[in-house]
Amino acid sequence: MANKITLNLQIACTNLYGIPNKKIFQKWIKKIFFLYNKKIELTIRIVDIQEMLYLNWYYAGKKHPTNVLSFPFKTPLKGILSSLLGDIVICKQIIEYESKQYNISSIMHWAHMIIHGSLHLLGYDHILNKDAELMHQMELNIMQKFGYHNYYFFN
Structure with a gap:
């Protein structure tokens, strides 16, 4: 069964x-979830810095904006199956700023944030060093599967 992906781009x-554009986001999502043999629904929301500042404060208790946040969907009742993975929120201004600050391609940085957010939706995190190393290697x-061989990670 080929996975069917529904992407809501906001x-x-x-x-x-x-x-x-949406086709690029869809291409990235298809490559990320290539082996994920299930129906997938997710939202990618691109926001300005004010919204990201609020979201990071409200959900993470941090008083500064961030580049990406992920909100994995959890069903309210056990046993209910859903194809909804969750939401990825990306701050446009921070992606632009970091691309310039670290002298990296903007398109590669967008791709990295989609990968990073998608891995969080699948349950990966970078709180512990060993988990951060695993997540970094997966990213x-x-x-490299996207063809971005010279991208360096600054996180």
Whole structure:
């Protein structure tokens, strides 16, 4: 069974310049979840810095914006199956800023944030060093599958 992916792309930015189009996001998601043999639904929401600042404060208790947040979906009752993985929220201005600050391609950085957010939806995290190393290696492998061989991670 080939996986069917439903992507809800929400653009909540005042300036749309530099945001990859939906086909690019779909291509990345298909490659990330290639071996995930299930129906998949997820939302990618691109936001301005004000919304990301609020979300990071409200959900993570941090008083600064971040580049990406993931919100894995959990069913309210045990035994209920859902194809919904969750939401990935990406801050456009931070992606642009980090791309310039670290002298990396903007499109590669967008791809990395989609990978990073997707791995969080699947339950991976980087709280412990061993988990961070595993997640970093997975991100690197997927980036190489995308054809981005010279991307360096600054996290």
